Each structure stands twice: as structure tokens, then as C-alpha cells.
Amino acid sequence: MQFDASxxxxxxVVTDIKREIASGTVHPGDKLPSCRxxxxxxxxxxxxxxxxxxxxxxxxxxxxxxxxxxxxRDDPQLKGTMLREMADGYTAxxxxxxxxxxxxxKELLKILAAWDGPEExxxxxxxxxxxxxxx
Amino acid sequence: MRELLKYEFRKTRFxxxxxxxxxxxxxxxxxxxxxxxxxxxxxxxCMILLCSSAAGILLAPSQSADLLYRELNTKQSYMLxxxxxxxxxxxxxxxxxxIIWLIVQGAVTGLFACVDAGVIYRASGSTEGLLxxxxxxxxxxxxSMPDLALKAAEIIGTAYGFVLLVLMELYFAEIVQSTVxxxxxxxxxxxxxxxxxxxxxxxxxxxxxxxxxxxxxxxxAFICMDAAxxxxxxxxxxxxxxxxxxx
Amino acid sequence: MLExxxxxxxxxxxxxxxxxxxxxxxxxxYLLLGPNGSGKxxxxxxxxxxxxxTSGDVYLDGEPVGINSRKKISYMPTESYFYNWxxxxxxxxxxxxxxxxxxxxxxxEMLARLDLAPDARVRDLSSGMNAxxxxxxxxxxxxxxxxxxxxxxxxxxxARDQVLDAVIGAMTPDAAIVISxxxxxxVESIASxxxxxxxxxxxxxxxxxxxxxxAGLSLADRYRQLMQ
Numbered sequence: 001m002q003f004d005a006s007x008x009x010x011x012x013v014v015t016d017i018k019r020e021i022a023s024g025t026v027h028p029g030d031k032l033p034s035c036r037x038x039x040x041x042x043x044x045x046x047x048x049x050x051x052x053x054x055x056x057x058x059x060x061x062x063x064x065x066x067x068x069x070x071x072x073r074d075d076p077q078l079k080g081t082m083l084r085e086m087a088d089g090y091t092a093x094x095x096x097x098x099x100x101x102x103x104x105x106k107e108l109l110k111i112l113a114a115w116d117g118p119e120e121x122x123x124x125x126x127x128x129x130x131x132x133x134x135x
Numbered sequence: 136m137r138e139l140l141k142y143e144f145r146k147t148r149f150x151x152x153x154x155x156x157x158x159x160x161x162x163x164x165x166x167x168x169x170x171x172x173x174x175x176x177x178x179x180x181c182m183i184l185l186c187s188s189a190a191g192i193l194l195a196p197s198q199s200a201d202l203l204y205r206e207l208n209t210k211q212s213y214m215l216x217x218x219x220x221x222x223x224x225x226x227x228x229x230x231x232x233x234i235i236w237l238i239v240q241g242a243v244t245g246l247f248a249c250v251d252a253g254v255i256y257r258a259s260g261s262t263e264g265l266l267x268x269x270x271x272x273x274x275x276x277x278x279s280m281p282d283l284a285l286k287a288a289e290i291i292g293t294a295y296g297f298v299l300l301v302l303m304e305l306y307f308a309e310i311v312q313s314t315v316x317x318x319x320x321x322x323x324x325x326x327x328x329x330x331x332x333x334x335x336x337x338x339x340x341x342x343x344x345x346x347x348x349x350x351x352x353x354x355x356a357f358i359c360m361d362a363a364x365x366x367x368x369x370x371x372x373x374x375x376x377x378x379x380x381x382x
Numbered sequence: 383m384l385e386x387x388x389x390x391x392x393x394x395x396x397x398x399x400x401x402x403x404x405x406x407x408x409x410x411x412y413l414l415l416g417p418n419g420s421g422k423x424x425x426x427x428x429x430x431x432x433x434x435x436t437s438g439d440v441y442l443d444g445e446p447v448g449i450n451s452r453k454k455i456s457y458m459p460t461e462s463y464f465y466n467w468x469x470x471x472x473x474x475x476x477x478x479x480x481x482x483x484x485x486x487x488x489x490x491e492m493l494a495r496l497d498l499a500p501d502a503r504v505r506d507l508s509s510g511m512n513a514x515x516x517x518x519x520x521x522x523x524x525x526x527x528x529x530x531x532x533x534x535x536x537x538x539x540x541a542r543d544q545v546l547d548a549v550i551g552a553m554t555p556d557a558a559i560v561i562s563x564x565x566x567x568x569v570e571s572i573a574s575x576x577x578x579x580x581x582x583x584x585x586x587x588x589x590x591x592x593x594x595x596x597a598g599l600s601l602a603d604r605y606r607q608l609m610q
Contacts, residue, residue: 005600008591009571039550043543044571045411046553048591138479146465213463216432218480219452381433 001042010051013042015089017052018061021072022082029074032062139220139228144235150198151191151236155243158187162247169254184247191240192298199233200305207313208322212382222376226306226369233302237295289354296361304333307368314379337364383407384429384455384527384558389438391424391582398424399435400582406527409555413569413590414562415605416579422562423460425579426529429560430457442527453482456525460532462512464504470515471500477519489522495544510536514545521548528552528559534568546572566602576601578608 001016003009020026033041038049053070056062061078064070072078098108161183168177206212215225308329312322341357348356384406391399399421406412414422427433429440431447440447442454464473474489493500496514507515513536520528533549534542550572552559563569570590578585585608593599599607 003571005567005603006594006598008594010591036550039553039572040547042571043546043550045574045590046550047409047574048571051591141479142476146467210459210461210463211465213432213459213461214465214476217430217452217457219449220480221449379434381427 009042009044010048010055013038013044013048013052014055014059016042017056018082019086021061021079022086024079026072028072028076028078030072031068032070032072034069136224136228139224140232143228143232146202147195147198147232147236151195151240154187154190154195154240157190158184158240158243158247161187162250165247165251166254184244188240188244191237191244192294195236195240196233196298196302196305199229199302200309203229203306204309204323204326207309207380207382210382216380216382222373222380223369226373226376229306230299230303230365230369234299237298241291241295293354293357296358300337300361300365301334303365303368303372304337305330307372308333310372310375310380314375333368383443385441386425386429387439387441389425389428389440390436391421391428391433392436397582399428401438402579402582402584404577404584404587406558406560408526408558409553410574411549411553411559411561411572412575412577413566413573413601414560414577414579415566415601417609420579421582422579423531424582426457426531426560426562427459429527430455430529432457454526455529456520456523456527457529458516458520458531458533460535462504462507462509462516464512464515466505468504469500470498470502470504470507473504473515473519474500474522477522481523483524485522485524489518492518492522492548495548496541510538510541513537514541517545517548521552524557526557528557530559530561532563533561534563534565542568566605567600570601573601576604578605580609 001012003012017026017032021028026032032038032053035046035049035053038044038052039046042049053062053064056070057064061073061082062070063073075081095105095108098111099105103111161180163180164176164183165180168174168180206215305326308326311329312326316322316325340360344356344360345353386405387403389399389402390397398419402421402425414425416422424433428435429447431440431449431451442451445451447455468476470493474484474486474493477484477489478486490500493515496518498511498514498518502511504512504515513533517530517533517537520530528549530549533545537545546569549559549561553572561569561573573590576586576588576590576593578588586604588604590601593601593604597604
């Protein structure tokens, strides 16, 4: 995974895992990789991997079962919660960026409604490409 | 120590094996000459044997000294100095390897000499004739076999002791150059200079000893001096390597 | 734990290491960052007992470093140093002969992943392949301290991932890893602590995640700030 230079790496991995839950790639109750496997998969320090799971646990997304590993919390509502959290994050980002350009919030609704562009990410996207490449 | 010896042999085996093979070829030529009664083949064989003996005494220790020089002054040093082995072991393995090769060379040469003596004896028909032929060519007369054998052993012992001392002095010179003199440029020349000084010192010391000691004890005195110097240079050299060597 | 105290190394009039005091703790991965000639390699060589310091001390687990420390310290030099007559497999045999903690199976595995033929001659290896061999040899040991000097140097892009994976594989709570590298961005994610060095002095020691958390800076950003 290509990491954004300005955000802590552990945060970016946390977001990536939440995204996987939100999109249904990972289901509530699924076993998450061990710290070492997570470190290898994302090419991060195992201490960072441990921190990722600490944060996920603190936020009620994951739970560590002694002797067995870390699991996604088995809550049917979790996917919905993650979806909302991801959506809020993207929306906040969008609004921030657009306001930064000078758009008023009420204009944004009209822009979105009229949006006719492709839904798949293409080469023409001028976004920062923050951590979107698959790990 | 065993591992160090394993690799010291591996590093020096090519030259030594070549010398042994050439000696064997010389011996083969000698025997062939005897069988075919072809004197030039026989004499060629003798020459080859003599040359390979000389090579064994000269080239092999030179290679050993050159090897140490490279291992002290190039990145090859990492191979030895990353390992958990003391300088005493490292240097000890090197000198031990040199000793063993000298013994092997000597034993093979000795074996060939015995075979050749036996062959000459059978060819000439009598021990007396063989002996007197040898004795007259050596310029001596009236010596008995045991005396001759002793003299031969002394000569060989002296030669070996001397070669080993020279080698140890070379090692020491190289160590001094790469530690105390910080491996400066032109270091090879420095090492040579140190060696020459040590060598000259030893020769003059030998001279004094030879003058002071009665002839019967000369050989023993020489060997003792030799051994003492080897030990002194070995200990000093290892000490310098341990305390001052940066690679 | 490896500790260097008031380490100074001078080469003639040039001071390569200028009073460095710095401890390497187990379970952490350190990144030594600094311009060429800043003293990174010299520091590592002193820690690896290859070079004697002009003054100062190095301790491993409380004892001054010496010949026995080499059993616990695995150093990967930047230069090629294997005997020319060796084949790749011979390097493994050599390490197995001298280091009790060397894992021959692991070595073979690494050779396969890095695409190194065991019967290739060392003298025929390109500099990149030699680098891979050096890495495979040093990382197949179970050492307390790994000192890797420019482990990604000369290594192609795809193999770099293998290298980083191998380094991550060696990260245990008992081992400390110190990496010196110019490829800051590539190594950043696996390091826990960055040590910035210039002119033989430590400028700063920073936890990599804290740097991002508190200052919003990556190691590359901070490096540019400090070194320009």
C-alpha cells in the first residue's frame, strides 16, 4: 500500500480495514490477520500493526480473543456503521475541498445532482489518490 | 579453530596441490627414465622434483603472506573479522596451515626420495656404491648412515624453521602496517621494510648465537631461537590485531 | 540492548563520528538517515566491532563489545566481501560454520525468493545480486542486533519488496534492527524510530508515527527540513 506522507501510517491502515468492512470484503466475525501477517501485508512495522489493532479495539471495531487472535466484532450493525463513517469522511473531505475552492454548500447539492462523470476511478481523476491502491 | 583451518586450507590448496602434482610428475619422469634407461628423462624428473621442493618452501609461504595482506587491507577482511574468532585463533590457523602444508610437501618429497634411492640401489646393485656416489657428490667422506640421516634432518629442520620464522615475520610486518601504520598508501612497501629490519635483526642474532654456542648445540640453539621468535611475533601480532585493528 | 557512549572516530584530521551517544533497544527498528559521509557506516562498523573507535565505548547487554558480541550482532556491509572462489551456497556454508544462529533452511528460502542460484559463482554476480546475497546471509541469522547498511542499494524494485518482507520477518520483541538507507520513502513504513545524522553528530531521534501524528510530517519531509 502506498502511504500518504502526512497521516500516521497506523491511521491509514485502520481506515483501510474499516473500508474493507464497509464494502463487505471483510465480514463481522471474520478473523483478522495476526500482527505479524498484518505487518507483512501492509509492509509496516509490527509495532505499528499492534497499534492498528489497539485503535480498532478502542473504537469497537475489532476485539482480541485471548490465544486466538483479533476478530472483527460480530455485530450485524457494524457494516452500516462503517459505511456511514467512511461516507462521512469522504463527504467531509469533498465539502472541505470544494469550500476551499470557494463553493457555497448549497451549490454542492446542485453540482452533485447534475454530476454526470464516470463512477469508476479513471486516470483523469485529479484527486490525491490517497491510499486507494490495493495492499 | 576447526572451521578456520577448513577455510585456510581451502584458500591455499590450489597452489599447494599444483606443487604436489608437479612433484608427482617429476617423480613419474624419474621412474620412467629409470625403466627406459633414458638419462635425460630421469634428469628432467630430478630437476622437476628439486624445483617443486623449492616451490613448496618458497611459494606456498609467500602465498600465505599475500593472503593475510589482502585479508587485512581489503574488504575481504570482513569474512574473518565478522566471525566470533579471536586474532590468536585466526593467526594460529594460518601458521598451522602453513606448517601442515610444509609437512605434507616434506613427506611427499621424502617419500619420493626414498623410492628414488631404492630404485637407484636396485639399478646400481649395492648400497655401498649408492652411498659413495652420494657422498662424493656431497663432497664429504667417512660419514656413517645415522650421521648422514641426522645431518639431513638438521638441514630440513633448519630450513623449515627458517621458512616458518620468515612467514611469521611477514605476518607481523603486515599486521604492524595495517594497525599501527593505519594501512597507509604504499603500505606494502612499509610492510616490506619492517620485514627486512626484522629479518636482518634475526640474522645478526643468529650470528651472535652461532659464535657463542659450541658446534654440537648449534642446531638446537637455532631451533630454540627460531621457535621463541615465532612465538613472540605470534603473540605480539595477535595483540595488535585485537587492540588496534580496524578494517 | 546495544549502547554507544560518546563515540568518536577520527580518520587523520577528519572526524567521521563526533561524540555519538545512542542506545538501540530490542523490539524496535531504527532508520539511520543522513547525507553521504555523515558517519552512518562508520558508526555501524564500530558497533559491529570491525572498526575501533578513537574514543568512547560500545556495550552490548551491559558488556563492552568484543569477539563474543559478534555472535549476537549481524552486520550487512555495503561492500561485497565474499571470497571470489566461493559459490552462493558456499557463503551459506561459511555462515553456518561460524555462526550458531544461522538457519540454512531460511537462507535457501531467501535465495529462492531473491532469485539467486545456489551454484552461481560469487565473482560472476552483478552488484545487485551480490547485495541480495549479503542480505540473505545476514538475515538468515537469529541475532539480537541487525545492522543493515543500505540494504536496498542496487536492488531492483520487485526484489526490494522481498528485502523489506525479510526485514519485517526478523522483527521480534528481542531483536533490534538498525537500517541505514537513502531510500527514505521506501523504508519509512517499517521503521519505528528515525535517527537523523549529519557530520558525525546525531541531530534528532524521532518516533516515526509521532512525527506524523504531532507534526504531520513524513520522514522525508523532516529530513529535508533538517538537512537543507
